[in-house]
Each structure stands twice: as C-alpha cells, then as structure tokens.
Amino acid sequence: MSLDALFQSLQLGGLTLPNRVIMAPLTRARARATPANVPTPLMAQYYSQRADCGLIVSEAIAIHPKGMGWYRVSGLWNEEQVTGWSVVTKSVHDAGGRIYAQLWHMGRLVLPDYLGGELPIGPSPIAGVGETMAPPPADYDGGFLPMKPYVVPREMAQADIDEVIAAFGQGAAHALEAGFDGVEIHGANGYIIDQFLQSNSNTRTDGYGGSVENRVRLLREVVSAVTARIAPNRVGLRISPTSERKGMGDANPAALAEAIASLAQEFGLGYIHLIEPIASGFMEKPDKPVIDRVRALFRGVLIQNGSFDGPTADACIAAGEADAVSFGRPYIANPDLVTRMREGLPLAAPNFDFAYVGEARGYTDYPPLSDGL
Numbered sequence: 001m002s003l004d005a006l007f008q009s010l011q012l013g014g015l016t017l018p019n020r021v022i023m024a025p026l027t028r029a030r031a032r033a034t035p036a037n038v039p040t041p042l043m044a045q046y047y048s049q050r051a052d053c054g055l056i057v058s059e060a061i062a063i064h065p066k067g068m069g070w071y072r073v074s075g076l077w078n079e080e081q082v083t084g085w086s087v088v089t090k091s092v093h094d095a096g097g098r099i100y101a102q103l104w105h106m107g108r109l110v111l112p113d114y115l116g117g118e119l120p121i122g123p124s125p126i127a128g129v130g131e132t133m134a135p136p137p138a139d140y141d142g143g144f145l146p147m148k149p150y151v152v153p154r155e156m157a158q159a160d161i162d163e164v165i166a167a168f169g170q171g172a173a174h175a176l177e178a179g180f181d182g183v184e185i186h187g188a189n190g191y192i193i194d195q196f197l198q199s200n201s202n203t204r205t206d207g208y209g210g211s212v213e214n215r216v217r218l219l220r221e222v223v224s225a226v227t228a229r230i231a232p233n234r235v236g237l238r239i240s241p242t243s244e245r246k247g248m249g250d251a252n253p254a255a256l257a258e259a260i261a262s263l264a265q266e267f268g269l270g271y272i273h274l275i276e277p278i279a280s281g282f283m284e285k286p287d288k289p290v291i292d293r294v295r296a297l298f299r300g301v302l303i304q305n306g307s308f309d310g311p312t313a314d315a316c317i318a319a320g321e322a323d324a325v326s327f328g329r330p331y332i333a334n335p336d337l338v339t340r341m342r343e344g345l346p347l348a349a350p351n352f353d354f355a356y357v358g359e360a361r362g363y364t365d366y367p368p369l370s371d372g373l
C-alpha cells in the first residue's frame with residue numbers, strides 16, 4: 001500500500017522526523033508507587049519498542065504534586081523522577097527515536113485522596129463531570145482501582161496561579177535535564193489549562209476569566225514560562241477546544257481556537273497537536289471542527305489526532321489539512337505500527353483491562369508482527 005504523504009520526512013524544531021506518524025500521549029500508569037511517580041526500566045522498554053515513529057509524545061507527566069491525581073503516573077518535579085526519565089530518553093535515542101515530554105497538571109480533576117484530604121485547585125468552584133480512579137485500598141491486588149466522582153475545587157488565588165506557571169517552567173527545565181528532545185504543554189482534555197480556556201469551567205471575574213483574551217491568559221503565561229527554559233520551536237501545545245468531555249464546553253470554540261492558534265504563532269511554537277474529530281471513545285465528532293481556523297492562523301507544524309488509520313491519516317496529510325497525524329489507541333497493541341501501516345498489515349486489538357493498570361502484561365508484551373512470520 002502506498003501511503004506516500006504519511007511516510008515523508010518532516011522538519012520539526014531542528015529535528016528531522018523520518019515519517020509523519022506521531023505516537024500520541026498515552027497514560028499507562030506503570031511508574032513506581034514508591035518512590036512515588038518515578039519512571040521504571042519497563043517504561044524504557046515500552047517506549048523504545050515504538051521508537052521508529054516520527055516522534056513519541058510521552059504519557060502525561062505530572063509537573064507538581066498538586067496536579068497529580070492518578071495512581072502510578074509519572075512525575076517530573078523531583079530529581080529521582082528526572083533520573084528515571086533519563087533512562088527512558090536514552091533508550092529511545094539509542095533505538096534511533098525522538099521523544100517529547102507532555103507536561104501535565106490536572107487542576108480540578110485531582111481527587112482529595114491524592115492531596116491528603118485537601119481540595120484540588122481549579123479556576124472556579126465547578127466540579128468536573130464524571131468519576132476517576134482513586135488510590136488503591138490497603139489490600140490492593142493490582143486489579144481495577146475504585147472509582148470516585150470529581151469534587152468541587154477550591155477557586156485558585158493568584159498565588160496558586162503563580163505556582164502552576166512556575167511548575168510548568170520547572171517541568172520544562174527538568175525535561176531538558178532528563179534528555180527529552182522537547183516538551184508538549186498539555187492544554188487539552190479538561191485539565192488545568194483547558195479548565196481556564198473553556199467558558200463552562202471558568203467563570204472568574206478577574207483577568208483570567210470572562211473574555212477569550214482573559215481565558216487564554218494562563219496559557220500565555222505558561223507558554224512564556226516554558227519558552228524561557230526551552231527554545232519555542234521545541235515546544236508543542238496539545239488542545240481540544242471542541243471537546244465536551246468531563247463537563248467541558250465553550251460558548252464559541254472557533255473563537256477560542258483562533259485565540260490559541262494566534263498565541264502559538266506569536267510565540268513561534270513548534271507545533272499544535274489538535275484532538276478532533278474522534279469518531280468514538282474520546283470525544284464525539286464536533287459539529288463545527290476548528291482545524292481550518294487553526295491552520296489559517298498557525299504556520300508551525302499541525303498534528304491532527306483522533307480515530308485515524310493509515311489511509312485516512314495519509315489522505316489528511318496529502319490534502320494539506322495537517323502536517324502529521326498522531327495515533328493513540330493503535331499504539332497500545334502495535335509496537336510496530338509504522339511497519340504495519342506501511343505494509344498494509346492487520347493491526348492487533350488492545351486489551352483495555354491493562355490500559356491503566358499492571359506491569360508488563362498488556363504493556364510491553366504485545367509482539368511485533370515479525371515475531372510471527
């Protein structure tokens with residue numbers, strides 16, 4: 001099968017990506033429980049198995065304990081975590097790959113269980129919609145974690161906002177120290193930056209709420225802090241302005257997307273990673289996609305995400321809608337996704353029982369097709 005557009009090389013932030021297949025960020029929760037949130041050699045194996053894609057975007061990495069609300073996700077706020085990540089980045093580089101760190105703060109979506117009983121922080125006292133995984137019970141056997149509903153967060157004071165901005169800057173510096181090739185700011189999926197961006201979750205009356213310009217202010221200050229530590233062309237931004245999951249929603253997603261794209265252009269960011277449309281699973285296909293608005297205002301690399309396969313990704317790039325396409329769920333069970341798509345070979349189906357819990361099973365034990373040939 002000829003997928004010429006998908007397998008062309010691409011320049012990004014001074015790197016030459018050998019193809020336009022991007023591994024989307026996937027939280028897999030395989031970091032250590034103690035010492036907390038420290039990456040493991042198993043994670044190095046998992047990522048290096050997938051190193052032949054154009055670029056790996058790491059799983060979401062918590063940049064501050066107050067922004068961490070998920071058992072065994074990885075962190076990047078202390079030296080042990082930096083050391084753990086440097087083993088991962090070295091093994092990806094040794095395998096010929098490139099890897100960016102996704103910098104993450106969950107804001108209102110952190111359960112008090114992870115905060116010693118304190119409330120999480122958010123732009124406004126409005127709870128996310130839905131439930132999430134609580135820490136394990138004392139007799140935990142490694143299976144599914146208990147679920148609890150999101151809570152009403154404490155409205156952030158200026159000091160909280162300043163702390164979050166500083167944490168993103170520090171996270172970028174730690175990412176460089178750990179050997180990452182760049183960073184992706186997680187501004188999508190209902191986490192803290194998205195909570196400020198979208199009007200459903202932000203009803204502030206100060207300079208961070210109300211107008212689109214105000215709601216974009218936290219993002220502007222985060223981008224400013226991150227680009228003070230790492231060259232702007234090595235910084236990407238992930239967004240999902242049309243997503244309504246977890247209680248998100250915006251009065252005018254097109255205007256919001258334009259403001260974000262203009263900001264990314266102003267700072268000269270390397271890429272925007274847009275999640276839309278997704279036919280199933282993560283968000284419904286929006287009535288009015290914003291990809292064209294982003295494309296018109298942002299001249300860096302545009303990565304599109306959501307329910308693509310090889311042929312649809314190739315068509316998207318060939319039509320000039322995006323420069324590259326990222327794949328999330330297909331990467332769980334297909335470490336050799338690049339080869340399978342290039343050769344038109346069948347894809348393996350993931351076992352979602354092990355998506356967010358476990359060790360090697362359902363993580364590093366999916367074989368490449370060549371093992372069976």
Ligand SMILES: Cc1cc2nc3c(=O)[nH]c(=O)nc-3n(C[C@H](O)[C@H](O)[C@H](O)COP(=O)(O)O)c2cc1C
Pocket residue numbers: 024025026027028058059060102186188189238275278282305306307308326327328329330355356
């Ligand atoms: C197990 C799992 C974990 C995910 N973790 C993250 C994450 O850490 N950060 C993020 O931005 N998106 C995350 N996502 C969303 C994916 O990056 C992607 O947007 C989504 O799977 C849709 O793309 P796909 O249709 O190619 O799977 C996750 C998705 C799955 C299935």
